[in-house]
Structures are given as structure tokens and as C-alpha cells.
Amino acid sequence: MTTGSGHRAQRADARRNAERLLAAADEAFQQLGTDAPLDKIARDAEVAIGTLYGHFPDRQALIAALLRDRHDALFALGARLLTESTAADALTGWISAVARHAATYRGLADVIAASRGDEASELHADCVELETLTRRIAARARREGELRRGTSTEDLVALMNAAAWIRVHHSPRRAERLVAAALAGLHPA
Amino acid sequence: MTTGSGHRAQRADARRNAERLLAAADEAFQQLGTDAPLDKIARDAEVAIGTLYGHFPDRQALIAALLRDRHDALFALGARLLTESTAADALTGWISAVARHAATYRGLADVIAASRGDEASELHADCVELETLTRRIAARARREGELRRGTSTEDLVALMNAAAWIRVHHSPRRAERLVAAALAGLHPA
DNA sequence: ACCTGAACACCGTTCAAGT
């Protein structure tokens, strides 16, 4: 207890390290994909490798921390689409937005797909939230005659992930064309 | 020259090693995906790691050798579809067959997509052949009013790869439903 | 002509020792 300033100094230092690590990780993932070497990230952040593990117990934790803000923005967009757009616009807008998000880093679509089935993953809660929003947006589209009855939530999740994969491995344009074609094919008309 | 039997014995041995390596690689790729450890493959084949590199200079060479037979069968199917099926059946049959093929190993869709743009890849020639068949099957479908005019060969290649990705990361059923939806959406009607 | 395995580099992960 004495002064407390020692504690504050420590925490500020730790916080600074965490931020440097996140910045380095973002750049590494952007350049090399989600399986970029962790020791390179530590080196770029100018901290020891043990410090990285101290802040982020595994690669997933690092990815989850980096996606935190993006996910919050994405979920806010989903809520807005549900109330402020037509059912059709909400559906196409949501699928595109999630596909764009899951293409933030090469390999992210694979990580997200793997987290869906893995309760222990630090991304699992985000996947559940994402699926819930997809379900609600899909339900509205179905109710208003914009989506075929047989189409499941997981069909749409698969479409979003596949579109993200195409964005990375082919091009954003191809991805958008596939989404447009698939949604046209899933129309009840 | 002497007897020649020495040479034959050597070659038989080398051939046997190559076959053991291919069998081990097939099993490893099937279980662990295309980035399975090469030293595990050598160990399972009961040869030294140097022997693996002697036969297959890199991972791509190993994958290419394993796909050789499958690719030949796939190309034969493509040729058959062009002559022995309706334009519509040829298109759906081809897309499904390639998607199923590219999902043989986890990670194979990524390898194939990467080989498309890489002339140095040992799989590049196969990718070109695959694209040529896709182009011809698509051209016929377009001519016979089964495929929208704006649809490019690469759109279809992207669809096949994405379907393969979904087969692996979601399920074959989702993949088939996406292909059906996308092709419906790409119909001119 | 082919095989072997030691050697080196690289990366993930832990932990005893420091402040």
C-alpha cells in the first residue's frame, strides 16, 4: 500500500507491453495470416517471448483480443440492420459485413469455423453471438418472403465463411458475386 | 552393365521406398491435412528423412504425386461430361466433382488456389487443365441457356474451391446446398 | 544411384530467476 505509485508504474508498463504486442500482432497477422510466428510478434513489440505468453496464454487469446473491438462494431451493425433496414437489405448487408470481417486476416475464416464447435475457444462466445444475429436476420427475411424456407442458419454461416475464404484466396469481387448468386438462388420466388 | 541385377535391385528398393512414402503421406494428409509433418511421414514409411527429400524435393511434389491419379480421373470425367451429358448436368456434375476432389485433404483447397497463380508450382499444369475444362463446360452451358452471360470461369473456380472449403470446415451437405443455390442464382431465367 | 542421420535453423511453450 505504501505509496501505490509503484503499482501504478508497474501496471502502466504492463499495459504498454500489451498494447505493443497487440499492434505487432495485428501487423504480423495482416502480413502473414493468423499463423504468423509468435516470436516475431514478441520481437517486433520489443518484449521477451515470455511476456507475450504472460499477457496472452495462446494464439487464440491474441486473436480474440484483436477482434474484440471489431466484433462489437459488427454486433452493433447487426442490431441496426434488424431495425433500420428492410429485411432484404439486412440479409445481404449482414452477409457481406461478416464475410468482410472474417477476411481481415488470412486464415481467420478457418479459426472462426474451428471456434464454432469448440466451447473452450475464447472466440466461442463471439461465434454464438454472431450466429444468433444471423438467425434473427434470417428469420425476418424468411417471414417477409425474402428467403427460402429450407435455408438454415448454418447454411448462411457457411456462405459467409466461404465468401471470406474467396475474398482472401481469389478476390473481394468474386466473393461478392458468389454471395449475390447464392442469395438469388435462396430466394423463394 | 555387368549383370544389371544390382541396378534392378537398387531401383526396386527405391521404388518401394517411394511407394511407402506415398502411402504414409496419403494417410498423414488424410488425418492431419496438407501440412502434416514430413518427418512423421518419413517415420511412418520407415525411411530416413533424407530419403523423403530425395524422392520429393518439397511438400508440393509429394502432394502432386499423390493427386496424379485422381487428377487424371477427374480430367477424364470432365471430358465425358462434355460429350455424354446435358449441358446442365455437366455443369453441376463438374462443379460437385471438383469440389469433392479439392476436399480430399484439409488444406488442399488452399494449396490448389495458391498453385493457380504460381507458375513454378508442380500443380500449376493441373490447375490450368482444370480451368480449361471448366471454361469449356461453362461455355456450353452458356450457349445452351443454362448459365448467365456475366459469369466468368474464375467465378466458377472460386465456387468450386469455396464448396471444397465448406465440405471440410462445415459439412458435405452444406457444400452441396451452396453449390445448388449459387448455380440457381447464376441461371439466366 | 540411393540411403542414412547428424547438423543447423526456426518456432512453440514453459519456468526458474530476476526486478
Next chain:
DNA sequence: ACCTGAACACCGTTCAAGT
């Protein structure tokens, strides 16, 4: 409370030495 980096295991790749 946090940081450090040595230590170990694992994997990719090469190559000198063997047959």
C-alpha cells in the same frame, strides 16, 4: 506483479558419409 531469456521439444531442410 510483471519481465526476462535459457531450456526443451518439434519440425523443415541440407549434406557429408556411407552402401
